[in-house]
Amino acid sequence: MGRYTLRRLLQLVPVFLGTTFIVYFLVWGLSDDPFAGKCGQRECSASYVAQMTERYNLDDPLIVQYLKYLGALLTGDFGQTFSGTEVSTLIATAYPVTIQLALVAVVIEALIGITAGVLTGLRGRGFVDNLVLVSTLVLIALPVFVTGLVLRQVLGVELGWIRTSVPADPTLGQLLVPGFVLGSLSMAYVARLMRTSLVENKRADFVRTAIAKGLPRRRVVGVHMLRNSLIPVVTFLGYDIGALMGGAIVTEGVFNIRGIGGLVFRGIQQQDIATVVGIVALLVIVFLLANLLVDLLYAVLDPRIRYD
Amino acid sequence: MAAPLLEVDDLRVEFGTGPETASVLNGVSYHVDEGETLAVLGESGSGKSVTAQTVMGILDTPPGRITGGAVRFRGEELLGAAPERRRLLRGESMAMIFQDALSALNPVYTVGFQIAEQFRFRRGMSRRDAMARAVEMLDLVRIPSAAQRVKEYPHQFSGGMRQRAMIAMSLALDPELLIADEPTTALDVTVQAQIMELLDELRRERGMGLILITHDLGVVAEVADRIAVMYAGRIVEQTDAASLYAHPAHPYTRGLMDSVPRVDDLGRGAGAPLRPIPGLPPSLSAIPNGCPFHPRCAYAVDVCTDEVPPLREIGAGHRAACHFAERFAAEGPDRPATQEVISR
């Protein structure tokens, strides 16, 4: 296991370098005048340009700029925005709410998705099965921003149950609806995965053995069927946490949540390059590490998997 | 005489519905006494396993459907019994071991956990006590260093060891009847013999009834007291092991014996040539009229295509379902039977 982890960590290095370089190249390298529009209507003053050129090493070739940036990043220095704010400060303010939102979303999708999957998987064909099948189809077909806009409109404007704009330091309750929206797509996948997995395991030989041993029905279902069926579902949920922590741009936008998604979106629109590259680097690391953790977790859940 | 340990009486099972209905069991009857080994012999699809699953109450319904007959354990009718009553019989009174121990054991739990489970949930033992008993069970089936291996997962066991663990699991609650469904088919020949020996020994020690389901005549010869031969969901011949070998009364039984090499042939250099049974078992959704074996039978005459031969007594404890059973039995196994036998 140790060697496997090490090898996977080593494999992460080129992926991390590749991803960050692409983003760095896109935002710096392809921009013909990084100072366009930075100083309002006027041209930027020579001293400002000199200061910024110095700060971002703009006189160096792109690859050297990138390496210098990377060096600073590895010592924990995310750099400064054009206006001189530390990017790390911005991240520290915005990230907690994004993490909270991601966790709320995953908990909601796990609860609803697994329940729906178990209900249909155990019962087999029938009304509940069709109901879940159709609702998962609709959820998959609904783009997140449509779900978000509709729920904001209905629950927020028409019924007045929620605030259309989530405050800066939201309570759990205020994150419920945005979390539901964010997790809605995965919820459908979780339900389907759970159902397929249960249906497969229902007919498995080891389940027949458990019945032949005369175990109580609850034990056969709970311990032998569910536990085995949950393995792929838990894995999916793990990957999803990694993805949601970096990808809530739309949901945060719809509900006006001041998280990392909004930060990076504004950063891109304002051409604030240091913010964008810094956040992308962070998100990529989180995403890759989450995937690695899930793969390791998989080996714990399924003893047949051996990494060496 | 007291009721036999297990009695299967005219059991009928169908699979599917409508025009796709397959009659998997068409009136199967057999019985097992305490301490006795009954071997159920037949090709795949002959209904051996379905009978066993019906006895255990683990047949998947649907697609299966029990349409008639009875299963009696010590005289108690089971097919109509409450599900909870049947569950309590499983493991306690009757247990089953399966062909493929790798898929029959849950891959995500240790072998010990799966054995201990029964002690915990049927005997109310604590985790610790149950685990100690699991080690004893592994010892009983002669798994070396059982105390360590109890913590391992099924995939870490070799095929033979896995089947031993499966046996240990089935014996945990000390059942009176053990059903072994092709217990050695998936194993190497050398391991096969060890497992059979172990099963036979455990049966003798515990006075269990044993139903040994197999398609392998060689396995049967060593251990069976009585043998039931199944074909297309019917018993076609049933007798004690010695008479079956000496006086096979059904052409199908003869066919089975002729299609395996016998060790005593090898000593003589060129022995009797192998004669495989021609053709394939019938589709269970379209069993031929008359004797179901007639399309493959070298001796079939008109009556075979018209009339279903009943399973009838042709000697002491010897029953066969062939119109000409007596003549075949009289012939013995070695002289190749000819058309003459029947026309005489």
Added chain:
Amino acid sequence: MTETAPGVRPAGAAAPEGTGAGTEHTGGLWADGWAQLRRRPLFWIASALIGVLLLMALFPSLFTSVDPQAADLALSGADPSPDAIFGRDLQGHDIYARAIHGAAPTLTVGLLASLGTVVLGSLAGLAAGYVGGWGDSLISRFAEVFAGLPFILGGIVILTTFNKPGQIVGEVRIITQVVLTIVVLSWPLAMRIMRAAALEATQQDYVKAARALGAGPWRIVGRHILPNTLAPVLVFATIQFGVFIGAEATLSFLGIGLRDPVVSWGVMISEAQERVADIPQALFFPAAFLVVAVLAFVMLGDAVRDAFDPRGR
């Protein structure tokens, strides 16, 4: 736009063998699958919906004669009426006419993006799975670089780099950009599916046997590996068609994808969101079209997968 849902037609070609087969499973995989497919109401519903959408995209004049760009500010936000059955948006456009004309760009992006993803991903996946070793590692790492970028984040970075926010861009250029962005960010998915399928196929005894008999790599890939990998990839492509329609809408919604003068459902929703409280119909109708279109492709993909994956039966 004359060809869609590439996964379905080959099955149709095998129909004669499957006809009347009903319960028998004597045909090949394709014939069997088609026989299964024909019995599913979901398949027919999805196909009918896709048929209507195609008509809409190819011949919008069958549905409306109103110019989608004709705006009458005096009628801004008008409720549904016989004059404009879905009502009018903020600019006074006829929402119905715009929704009909929105089909073509939306479906074009969906089609081109799924074709591109499948072609690029499959080639990479085949190469990785068949070559193995170093080539596999190289391609896999390369794919991970793109898979490591969250989709929307990557889309925003790429599209804003090439078009400054609010910049006016030509129709063809922006459609090409959106398609390429989706392909660049999505091909690793198709690559993984193809790679897994190719790896599995290379391990099959009949492929080993073919190799031992001296079959060349092209023959092995073409005759033995491709046919066995086709089904999962085509199912993926069908479902992805729907997903990409949603992706296009999302990018347009964020103001970085398609934009005026292109009319797509995503563009309409994006325009409508600011005034959703006053003019809900401007959001509702394009959203409904969008959801139905995505649903149709996802359903079709579902039905095809169930029919062609024997394990699912």
